[in-house]
Amino acid sequence: MLHNDDVNVFCVVQHLLRKACGHDAEQAQRQTLAIHESGSAVVGTYDRKTAEEVTFRLMRSGLHATFGRAR
Incomplete structure (x- = not known):
């Protein structure tokens, strides 16, 4: 799961998702x-x-990401 923040702009988030x-x-x-x-x-x-790997990559890039089981 990726969480909104007040730091990263849309184009950066889009690039990192890609x-x-x-x-x-x-x-x-x-997304x-x-x-x-x-x-x-x-x-x-x-x-x-x-x-875990995807979450780590997103976090290492400065985004607030978490992972867990789907409900």
Whole structure:
């Protein structure tokens, strides 16, 4: 899950979603808007190891990311 913040601009978040999650440009744009409007959004469904790796990449890039089981 990626959480909204007051630091990162849309184009940076979109770029990182493309780089870390493998989203295409349209998907990254939709996700970024959803995060902005809702405060957070699920950016992918992965096995645990991959979820940890994606979360780490996003956090290392300065975003507030968390992972957990889907409900």
